[in-house]
Amino acid sequence: MxxxxxxxxxxxxxxxxxxxxxxxxxxxxxxxxxxxxxxxxxxxxxxxxxxxxxxxxxxxxxxxxxxxxxLEGHNIWRPLLLISGWLAASFTLLAGVSAFDLDWNFFSFHPKWNAAVFATVCLILVAALGIWRLAKASRDQASRMVSALVCLILAGIGTYNFFRVETGILGGVREVPAWYRGGLLLILCLPGIFWIWCERRRVILARNSTHGSQYV
Amino acid sequence: MIRKELVAASAEPLVLSLLAKGESYGYAIIQEVKARSEGKLNWTDGMLYPVLHRMEHRGLIKSRWGESETGRKRKYYSLKKDGKTAMAKHHEHWTLIHGVLAGLKKEQYV
CATH class of the missing domain: 1.10.8 (Helicase, Ruva Protein; domain 3)
Incomplete structure (x- = not known):
């Protein structure tokens, strides 16, 4: 029955x-x-x-x-979570880059590959992946604005670091090759690149989408 | 068969216009659209609800839980002030598009 x-x-x-x-x-x-x-x-x-x-x-x-x-975008916790995610991921990225700099570039520039460096690279990759996911998920105004600011700050630090050729962390004179400084700059600019990429996609999608829901 | 994009684009103006007549609930909205379009506008039942919820989040409509005549729980939706404004705008746009299209069609037969 x-x-x-x-x-x-x-x-x-x-x-x-x-x-x-x-x-x-x-x-x-x-x-x-x-x-x-x-x-x-x-x-x-x-x-x-x-x-x-x-x-x-x-x-x-x-x-x-x-x-x-x-519809999740309308939830107030979502922007807060996203913003915390952005702050955590960018802090991790910055910490990774700093750890890299400490390993390779403390008194003088000496590239080496050891377990600590590999761990740092993994940390940077994880942070970059996290930022990519966050950039895709940040659809609301608040998290887009905060993430833009975070991206600008990171790119600013990267640019400053790129041009800061001669003084090391302890003020000593050192010669750091451009590829290394450029690499760090690129890593610190990644969030910004992701951010612009996702914004661009959103603009294109908004232009092409019809009003309201995609499926009814 | 009306194209998916057109069906989607017309969902909001249709829901707003239906609610302008008085509060209603999801099932009745779907049935009325089906009846008024003589079955040609056949919305997938499940897809109306995300549309309704989105409109509610945007402040166009509001909802309340009520009961049917037989005592079953029902969620009723009704129009808010912003919804009325949005509906007027939709009517203006759709009338414009219809006017242009009708004018062009007329010229073809002259």
């Missing part, structure tokens, strides 16, 4: 599983599903058939979920 309540509970669980990162407004969807089942049953379908029609009419769950996901 078909148990409608049990079937709807199962449907809810499936929806929860599909939307695990962004809980969908299940109450409202369930209310809709029940209306549809009621109508289909009146038209002569069995409860099981009506449920199937109702669920099918919702369309693909992942599409609906991705539409709800876009």
């Amino acid at each position: 078909f148990d409608l309540e049990q079937a709807i509970t199962e449907w809810r669980q499936q929806m929860l599983a599909a939307g695990i990162q962004t809980p969908m407004p299940l109450e409202e969807l369930e209310s809709h599903l029940r209306e549809e089942i009621e109508r289909q049953v009146k038209l002569g379908l069995s409860e099981a058939e009506a449920l199937q029609v109702g669920v099918e009419n919702f369309g693909e769950t992942h599409r609906m979920q991705s539409e709800f996901k876009k």
